[in-house]
Amino acid sequence: MRLLLVQPAWSDTHGSFSAMAKRHACVPPLGIGYLASLARKAGHEVMILDAEAERLTDKQAAEIILARKPEVVGLSATTPIYHKACNIARHLKKAAPQIITIIGGPHISVLGEEAFFPCFDLAVRGEAEMIFASLLQALEEGGRGLDAIPGVMLRRGQKVLDQGWGPKVPDLDTLPFPAWDLYDMSAYLTHVRGKGLVPYATMNFTRGCPFKCVFCAASVLEGKKLRGRSPRNVVAEVSYIKEKFNISHICFNDSTLTLRPDLIKEFCSLLLAANLQVTWEGWTRANLVDEELLSIMKNAGFVRISFGIETGSPRILKLIRKEVSHEDIRRVYRLTGKLGIEATCSAMMGHPGETEADVWETVRFIRSIPEIEYSPLSIAVPYPGTELYRLAKRGEHGLKLLSEDYSQYLRYAGGVMQVNGMSPKYLRKLQKKALLWMHLTPGKIMSTIRRFGFRATIRAVLGKS
Structure with missing residues (x-):
């Protein structure tokens, strides 16, 4: 066909x-x-x-x-x-x-x-x-x-x-590599420090998530049990796209790349042995890396990491079931700064139980960590399948779901919940102010401009579509 x-x-x-x-x-x-x-x-x-x-x-x-x-x-x-x-x-x-x-x-x-x-x-x-x-x-x-x-x-x-859900792939190594030859690989660019914009590819090392963050549906979509590719299989794909398409940067899409540090260490060893000369990046949790692991990753070409901060309020961290402390977060950013690994983060506003004071606590927390080079600030969206969606439907923790028009379920361009009396329109205005203050430090604004360009940065920080 x-x-x-x-x-x-x-x-x-x-x-x-x-x-x-x-x-x-x-x-x-x-x-x-x-x-x-x-x-x-x-x-x-x-x-x-x-x-x-x-x-x-x-x-x-x-x-x-x-x-x-x-x-x-x-x-x-x-x-x-x-x-x-x-x-x-x-x-x-x-x-x-x-x-x-x-x-x-x-x-x-x-x-x-x-x-x-x-x-x-x-x-x-x-x-x-x-x-x-x-x-x-x-x-x-x-x-x-x-x-x-x-x-x-x-x-x-x-x-x-x-007929319900289809079966999950039990052994990810049995899958063929994506059909990379059918993509126009020149269309996919990312900024790498010291190199500028470079072509890149994305990969997944694992599927599955054991955590219960209220805003995320990963454990529903992929299952709670972690399923990992073998490090040898991942290195084989890196080698293939490097040789076939001259791609020298990889972004791992795993929600928690270092959940199995033994796999990452073996991957680093094999990657160095293959002498592929690639750089790579990924996302993880602040309490799932230490100096030894980050050093091994850095030595194998790891250049950028992002951690989910989500909020600067310890009270909200507990409500959203993040299971990471601010002490963990400060510690890990000190490590990335020490090792010279570019570090970004993700953060949100509009959480269950959140007040405007909590939003500004998030801004102050991120500003207080100089190693964070760039941070988006999205408005929490109650995606179907998340606990946040159920909380909003039930009207708990100050949430009120205002729309099930899913075309409006946008992290950066709207909002569909009222949060402790704050309307989506008010949250959007607050988001603009918070973004401006979050990035008004010389280090953060310059690193964002280097990565995204002057115009794109100014439009984002000023909240202009």
Whole structure:
């Protein structure tokens, strides 16, 4: 079959941070890359369209899809861009109703039938890799057997047949590498200190998260049990993309890269032995690294790390179940400064129980750590599947859910909750002020400009879309 896998554009959902996202944060969509490899291995003709990389509107993306004449189109979407996947699918169905449209990703996985709109013929809930070849084979056979594939949602007359979530991949080493040759790798750039903007690739070392942060659905989507690739498998992929595409920087997308320090140490050893001369970065928790581990990582080319601070209020840290102390956070940033590793962070406002005083406590806390070179400040969004969503629906801890229009579930361009009497409009104004004060130190403003450029930085800090 002729298959086209699509990632809708997303940076225009980032409000005043859109310019930063366009310059720096265009990310190779790994999910459809894995599916492309599996489909091609099964004998299908496969194409990828990354509408973000090509700066396409939904209509433009649909026109390109139609011109390529696929038989099947698979779209992947998170909650903030689900409406964009719907827009593309509606364009396709209007112009070429014979095209089979399939939707996957976090939003449909969590909401199921609620998000299974008429523009989609099929949906896949959960991880798709284990069932994708069977799904395509069933389509080749006229749909016979679709109702026996776990994870597939379809229609039978006026009724929806929901077969639950698909099986998780038990051994990540069994997956082929993403179909990197189907991407335009020159479109994916990130800033590396001392090198400027460089082409890069993204990878996942692990899937699964044992933590219970109220704002995150990772443990729901990936499971609580950690599933890791072998370090040898990861190094083999690094070697492949370095030799094939001359990519010399890797960004690991794991929510907690160092959850298994033994795997990271072995990876570092193998990476050094392979002499690939690549740099890499990742995210983790402040209480899951020490000086020994960071030193080993730095020696193997590790150049940038980000920690989830989330809030400067110890009271709010407990409410959101972060399970990290401010002492851990200060300690780890002193270590990154000592070792010369670039350090950023993530922080949010609009948490359960939060007051305006708590927001300013976050600003003061981040300003007090000179090693933090850059920090976004997003507004907490109650994504479906998170405990935050349930708290907001129930009206607990001062939260009130004001909208279930998921196109408005934007971290940098809105807000859909009232928090202790603070409206989304007020939170947005407070976000602008907080961002300005957070970055008004010489070190933070200059490092942000180096990374994102002058115009993008000023627009973000001043809150201009």
